[in-house]
Amino acid sequence: MTPEEIIAKVKDLPMVSETARKLPGLLKKPELHRDDLVKTLRCDNVLTAKLLRVCNSAHSGLREPVTSVDQAVMLLGDNTIFRMVCALGYGGAMGVPLVGYAVEANGLWSHSVTTGVAAEYLAEVENYGSFAPPLAFTAGLLHDIGKLILNQILTPKTRSEIRNLIAEKSMTRVEAEREVFGADHAAVGAVLLQRWNVPEVIVQAVADHHKPVVTPQIELSALVHLANCAAHLCGSSPGWDAYALRVQRDLSEALSLDVKRVEQLLLGVHGSLATVNQLMAAA
Amino acid sequence: MSSNGPWVIPQRKKTLIVGVADMIASNDATAELVTYSLGSCLGVAIYDPVAKVGGLLHAMLPDSTIDANKAVSHPLMFIDTGIPHLFRTVYGLGGVKGRLTVRVAGGAEFLDSEGFFNIGARNIKSLQSLLQKNGHRIDAAAMGGRCSRTVKLEMSSGRFTIQSPGEDPKLL
Numbered sequence: 001m002t003p004e005e006i007i008a009k010v011k012d013l014p015m016v017s018e019t020a021r022k023l024p025g026l027l028k029k030p031e032l033h034r035d036d037l038v039k040t041l042r043c044d045n046v047l048t049a050k051l052l053r054v055c056n057s058a059h060s061g062l063r064e065p066v067t068s069v070d071q072a073v074m075l076l077g078d079n080t081i082f083r084m085v086c087a088l089g090y091g092g093a094m095g096v097p098l099v100g101y102a103v104e105a106n107g108l109w110s111h112s113v114t115t116g117v118a119a120e121y122l123a124e125v126e127n128y129g130s131f132a133p134p135l136a137f138t139a140g141l142l143h144d145i146g147k148l149i150l151n152q153i154l155t156p157k158t159r160s161e162i163r164n165l166i167a168e169k170s171m172t173r174v175e176a177e178r179e180v181f182g183a184d185h186a187a188v189g190a191v192l193l194q195r196w197n198v199p200e201v202i203v204q205a206v207a208d209h210h211k212p213v214v215t216p217q218i219e220l221s222a223l224v225h226l227a228n229c230a231a232h233l234c235g236s237s238p239g240w241d242a243y244a245l246r247v248q249r250d251l252s253e254a255l256s257l258d259v260k261r262v263e264q265l266l267l268g269v270h271g272s273l274a275t276v277n278q279l280m281a282a283a
Numbered sequence: 284m285s286s287n288g289p290w291v292i293p294q295r296k297k298t299l300i301v302g303v304a305d306m307i308a309s310n311d312a313t314a315e316l317v318t319y320s321l322g323s324c325l326g327v328a329i330y331d332p333v334a335k336v337g338g339l340l341h342a343m344l345p346d347s348t349i350d351a352n353k354a355v356s357h358p359l360m361f362i363d364t365g366i367p368h369l370f371r372t373v374y375g376l377g378g379v380k381g382r383l384t385v386r387v388a389g390g391a392e393f394l395d396s397e398g399f400f401n402i403g404a405r406n407i408k409s410l411q412s413l414l415q416k417n418g419h420r421i422d423a424a425a426m427g428g429r430c431s432r433t434v435k436l437e438m439s440s441g442r443f444t445i446q447s448p449g450e451d452p453k454l455l
Contacts, residue, residue: 102449166429172394229393233402235303235343237322237391240448243429246394262399263349267360270304270343 003183003191007149013192014148019044020089023082024142024198027135034078041069041085050088050283051081057282082134083120086141087113087279093148098239100154101147106280107238108144113276114236116140119227121272126265128226128255129218139205139220140227142198146189146206150177166244173244174210186210214250222251230269296437301326301341304360308338308372312439319433321389323403325362325410325426326434328386329369330441331378339436340369344402345409362409370417385419386443386455388434390426403427423455 001009019040026036041048048069055066055076066072073081087109094109101108119140124133154162158180165176174184190207194200201220208221209228229247237243251257257265294313301307301318309316316339318326323343330337340359347354347361358364373383387410390403407426414420423443425432430447437443446452 104448170394229400232393233323233343233400235320235322235324235341237320237431238448240430240450242320242322242431242448243391243393247400252399257399259399259405260349263344263346263402266344266402267350267353270360 001182003146003188006153006181006183006188007191007195010149010152012152014090014093014145016090016093016196017044017047019047020086021196021198023086023089024138024193024196024202026082027132027138027202028199031132032078032082032134034073037078037082037085038069038073047085047089051085054084054088054279054282057278059278059282079133083116083137083275084279086134086138087116088283090141090145091283094145096148098147098151100151100159101238102240103147103238108147110276110280111231111236111238112141112144113279114231114234114273115143115224115227117272117276118230118234118269119223121269122223122227122230122265125268125272129220129223131220131223135199135201135220136223136227139202139224142189142193142202143206143209143224143228144185144189145192146185146187149188149192150181150185153181163241166241171244172210172246173241176244184210210245212248212251214248214254216254218254222248222254225251226255226265227269230266233266234270234273301339303341304343304357304365306338306340306359306365306369306372308336308369308376309438310334310336310376314438316436316438317433321432321434322391323389323401323406325387325389325406326432327366327369327410328434328436328443329373329378329383330386330436330443331373331382332384332441333382334377334379335438335441336373336376336378337436337438337441338369338373339434340365342366342406345405362406363413366410366413380418383419384422384441385414387421387424387426388432388445388455391428391430391432394429425453425455 097105116137119136120133122128123131123136162176165171177184205220209224212221212225213219297314318341327340342365347364390407392403443455444452
């Protein structure tokens with residue numbers, strides 16, 4: 001099946017609100033504009049209420065209670081608020097348990113937010129590529145969204161076929177998915193995001209996150225690939241076959257990675273994950 | 284009906300969750316120590332069946348020499364600094380060296396040929412050499428492979444169970 005055929009076969013597309021679908025579109029401009037963000041959020045009371053609840057939780061460190069989006073943006077900054085609303089906006093859809101992947105409730109969501117935060121850290125602090133932090137975060141957040149679709153067509157039979165291919169033929173998860181269905185979760189996710197008018201650069205990064213384009217400039221797909229590996233190695237590993245993935249061979253050379261550097265990056269990523277835990281605890 | 288008759292309410296188990304780069308040691312028989320989703324990280328459980336004390340460490344990286352500051356501020360992040368902490372704390376609770384059992388889970392690997400990302404194998408190696416140097420051995424282990432593992436140490440009995448997503452728990 002092609003990714004389009006798989007999506008057509010599925011009854012329930014991920015329940016993501018109109019506002020949440022529009023959020024990645026705000027990144028089409030080179031910089032995130034505060035007015036755009038506030039205007040988009042104004043149309044969604046539910047998401048605004050969730051945001052304010054997180055802002056007013058004990059973890060945010062604000063002394064005074066926040067009562068409006070404008071105030072929240074002013075106090076916490078555009079990037080932080082964007083990260084929060086994106087994570088919350090996709091949280092409902094991504095929080096479901098994925099039986100086909102043996103992922104518990106909130107497992108995919110937590111891994112997605114972790115990958116987003118890792119991508120943001122790698123872009124902002126380690127200066128990999130030249131991506132705005134919210135763009136890196138969003139690409140990381142959405143990288144596995146195709147799993148929500150494939151999960152619905154995974155039957156006990158296809159599930160055990162995939163399991164056997166991984167266990168006995170040393171295939172990666174995506175290789176096994178392609179063998180069984182003709183398409184993998186990365187390709188399916190990219191087609192879904194394209195329909196939602198998500199910026200092409202994110203669509204491409206999601207499509208290629210298991211086979212990134214490695215160039216000296218560092219593409220977004222390579223950043224998400226590295227962030228995904230880092231999330232797994234930092235303990236965000238939902239699912240039975242969490243480690244059935246292959247690290248792109250030429251990535252280490254392009255990013256000047258060695259044993260020590262990889263471990264240092266993991267330390268840095270782990271240090272930035274406090275924000276994930278705060279968000280999860282408050283949401 | 285329990286053997287104690289209908290009037291005795293069984294004591295509830297306290298589940299204590301060990302986070303990444305964290306450790307819990309306990310002498311509370313009603314406690315169970317749990318750590319979730321061990322991938323390449325190692326979950327190391329030590330237990331003294333006579334004193335009924337033990338501890339569980341969830342360490343992420345093999346060697347603290349990569350970051351001198353983190354070695355001091357987050358010693359439980361690393362095998363080489365976390366393991367001594369674990370043993371010292373359990374000794375402090377009454378654990379005795381010859382009686383401790385050591386059980387380990389985790390150390391999963393990507394399908395990575397280059398090896399820079401094979402943190403799991405490096406964690407296992409670091410643990411093995413450290414234990415050997417100090418006269419301990421691993422009594423039981425579920426290490427390597429591609430799956431993530433959640434482990435539980437019951438303080439009353441020392442039972443150590445491992446569960447991978449979608450599978451039944453196994454006793455180690």
